[in-house]
Amino acid sequence: DGGITQSPKYLFRKEGQNVTLSCEQNLNHDAMYWYRQDPGQGLRLIYYSQIVNDFQKGDIAEGYSVSREKKESFPLTVTSAQKNPTAFYLCASRSELLNYGYTFGSGTRLTVV
């Protein structure tokens, strides 16, 4: 079945450490997105990519970095510069053939310890 796979499901980060969240899709979608979700705040856009080797900052990009070397993969690195990284991170993709309807992964819960 086609879909988006995020890993790991749970991740613990020590202070000052960089961590990378994985996002892989086999839907052949061109556009991919990373969101952060905090309680009561909905989804906030971190980064998005509409094509391989190109990506754009979203509303809250500070302290995060991404790469898009392959169409299927869009990893997110949470750097030590992100001072409050504890949150639920969601990866999504969208087909250029559809004007709507993002497909989401199951998310990664990141906790600072």
Next chain:
Amino acid sequence: QKEVEQDPGPLSVPEGAIVSLNCTYSNSAFQYFMWYRQYSRKGPELLMYTYSSGNKEDGRFTAQVDKSSKYISLFIRDSQPSDSATYLCAMSGSNYQLIWGAGTKLIIKP
């Protein structure tokens, strides 16, 4: 003021009731309107999609868009305990970048 306003709830109703969930928005350029359902610790899933104004029905779910009032609604008939989830509205203009509401937590009591 946020571009999309949505009451976070929680909204608690008895099983079998009709549920009304709503969002208001300020950007008149929005033309694509969506409702997503999110179960706890899961990713959101697309529930309903509407282009421009009007109604759309799918089983027990009806989505309404009133662009003149900048107001969208999701109605759930014969609500079930399995409908308990967070419902997020989302909308976009021609760039397809979604703007999200905060989500409303819905609880259906058996």
